[in-house]
Amino acid sequence: MTEHTLHPLILASTSTYRRQLLERLRAPFTVIAPDVDESALPGETPVQLACRLALAKAQAVAALHPNSVVIGSDQVADLHGEALGKPHTHARAVTQLQRMRGQTVIFQTAVAVVCQTQGFAQTELAQVKVQFNPLTDEEIESYLLAEKPYDCAGSAKSEGLGIALLARIDNDDPTALVGLPLIRTCQLLRAAGFKVL
16 A cells, blocks of 8 residues: 555645645645634734644544545735735725735745644744735736636735736745645655655
8 A cells, every 4th residue: 555545635725726736746635625714813923823724724624534644724914914814805805905015925824734643733834925016006906807816815816917916026935825835745744654756
C-alpha cells in the first residue's frame, strides 16, 4: 500500500482556487466542506484569525475522518491590522478597493494539516505583502464588473485581471496569494508522513 492509500488526503475547503492549486501536487484527494463559523473573535488579529480558522477547518473534517490527512486553509486581508474578508457584494468590494488603493496590504494565508490517528496537527503562515496602485474609482468599477471577485478576501484575483490593480507583490511562497501556500503545504504534508513525491 502507498502512503496515499494508508492516509487518504482531504482538502477541507469549498474554494475552487484551493482545489485547483492542490491538484498541482498530483496526489488523489477528496474535497469536504468544513462546518466552521468563520466569524472573528473579539480582539482577534488578522494573523490569529487566519491561523485559527485554518486549523479549525482541518480539525472539523479530521474529526469525521481520523485516518485521513486533512488540509485546512484560510486567508485574511490585513489592512493596517484590520481584517478584511470576502466582500460578497459589489458595494462592499468597491469600499474595500477604495480603502486599499495606494496602500500596502498583507494577505495572511494560513495552512494547517491534521491527522488524528497520528496525533499530528500543525499550522504554518505565509504572509504576502501587496502594494496596490493608486486606483481611480473608474478603474475599480471597471475591474469589479469584469471579474466580479466577490468571493475573494480583498476583492482582487491576482491570478486574473486583478494583477492590474497591483504595483508589487512580495512573498516567499508564490501560490499563497491565490489561497493555498503550496511550499508550506508540502512541508506540512511531509512532516505528517504523507509522501508528496
